[in-house]
Amino acid sequence: MPTIKISIYQKNIHKRFTKDEIGKIALARANFLLLPESFPFFFQADSPSAAAKHEKEYQDHLLEISETFKGVILGGTHYRKNEEDKLVSASPIVQSVVLVDFYEKKTLGPEETELSPGQTESIFIMGGLRFGILVGEDINNQSIWDHFEKDKIEVIFHLSSEQGVRSYEEDLEFFAGLSKKTKTHIIRVCGVSENKKGRSLYASPSGVNWKVGKMEEDKEVFKTLSVTVTSNFFL
Template identity: 65%
Template sequence: MAVIKIAIYQKNLHKRFTPDEISKIQQSKAHFLLLPEGYPHFFQSANPSDASKHEKEYQDHLLEISEKFSGVILGGSHYRTNEEGKLVSALPIVQSLVLVDFYEKKTPNPELDLGTKPGTTESIFIMGGLRFGVLLGDDLNNQSIWEEFQKENIEIIFHLDTSRKERTYEDDLNFYETLAKTKNIHLIRVCGPSDSIPARSLYASPSGINWKVGKVEEDKDVFKTLSVNVMRSYLL
């Protein structure tokens, strides 16, 4: 068994990290930092195609964090045109001032991800000595990804998400608790508040809800470092 330290930052999608906040991340000495779907989004963009023009600025801010934080950063998401010329929603993965890889969202949201194509990247990564799965937004409902996780015996999954107003706070807790128990996984979700959209970050495991933001924190920035015990996914 290994203990993995995972820092999650429930962060307003439109606000940069301050030097003090980056220092807080550095002091956590976590192995991973998770940022919400849609972070960073600093520019008023009419559509995903327009937003993709700011790709470098988004990535530069993640690299600012990486200057102080030596762990793996799963850096939210932004729109970009990939090597195949397709507009996608992509999750940049950064470590030690290097943009290591991208995870591309496989299940675009018809209302949010206008004009984007489903990604074709792998959903399973090995970094920081850990083998883990990644879900971005509506990928949570993609059955083929879950079949891949089950086939590969993935124990820990990071869900970078945007909360939906149609589910209540209690509905979200029940949904994730049931999902983690049914699939026997550690599922860590991070969201970011934006434009009155609630943020409901949490950690669900086979034993239930291990941590969650409170109802009064749905519209706030919240930083939390979790210690997660993994049996199968840690690589010596």
């Protein structure tokens, strides 16, 4: 059974990557790099429409990482106008210094009233792996999970920075139970800021395989995971 190397970077959403941090990412030689929802958010605009004006600067920073990291980057999220001229929260997918595609968040949070729900596919094939993407509150969207089940998706990437209502222990229990119920590997990466806690983790049907410690909820954490899959891998 093939093993996929997945790097996650629990990152302060307001801070750029330094050259040293980009070098550390490249040295891990992972197949995938996951960055959290709301990263990068350097300009801290006061509305999604204002933030969308900085779309190119955000994407350029991801392309800078891709110059040395050869895997697939799921590059956090930023606000943009999609092809239908609707304002959405989109996760850029980057490989080999090319912006390949976008995943658009489908389940909006209570503060995202200016946005439209995304209409893109939730399932992608890149880096030889067929995988699902969820952003923030998408984790609770049953229709997406039904799609994953129908297509027998084994690996789910959850880009998160939502303010959860669960405690640290409840979060672990929730993701362990969800992974067991859906028979999937869930790799969650969180963004941190002054009011957002980071609870990045990796849950498999057997339980929580790795998690950020309770004392690291407000810290930046870089971790490379090895995930063994039984299907959905094509190399």
